[in-house]
Amino acid sequence: MNKFSVITLAWRLAKPLDERLNAPIYVEELTEERFRKLGAGAVVLDHDGVLGPSRSDAPDETGIKILNGAVKAFGAGKVFVLSNTSSKREIREQRYENLVDGVRYIKSEKKPDPAGLGIASDLCKIDIRKIAVIDDGLLTGILMALSSGAIPVYAKRKRMSENLFAKTVRLSTTWPQIMCVRFLKRVREVWS
Secondary structure, three states: OOHHHHHHHHHHOHHHHHHHHOOOEEHHHOOHHHHHHOOOOEEEEOOEOOOEOOOOOOOOHHHHHHHHHHHHHHOOOOEEEEOOOHHHHHHHHHHHHOOOOOEEEEOOOOOOOOHHHHHHHHHHOOOHHHEEEEEOOHHHHHHHHHHHOOEEEEEEOOOOOOOHHHHHHHHHHHHHHHHHHHHHHHHHHHHO
16 A cells, blocks of 8 residues: 555544544553453454564563463464564564464555455454454554454553664654544544
């Protein structure tokens, strides 16, 4: 998807994007019980900012705990990791392979392209509308979920041990997305 397509899609979905922005959940609160309350049959999680620091090779301790809770809630083969960081795909695929049994790392087009959701749906035989997407990127994972009919869960970390580079990368990707969603919502309100 090119940037114009993403902005056009975000324009159309500005209100639900803003609703997610104003009702985030904290990753640390994603327990087995909380996962079950999503009403989903499978889950797709983002790596950068959700399961681990930006540009890291593997999930941190909190990320591993979240993955274990997800496997308990959904079952093996119904927990997926989908990340936009193409430069880390190969190493992350290797790291995730044996880290938590039942978790699959998906290589796909960059979000918000829905191809990754389609792969997850095909692998676990669950309709996209019954897959939860947990992401900290409004114009990536959350937009993908909303446009595909999946269950969008905007998530943030309360705290994360990350170096200055990782924090800069995370903030330089999430803050512009937040500002864009707020801007699009306000413009739509004025035009309504």
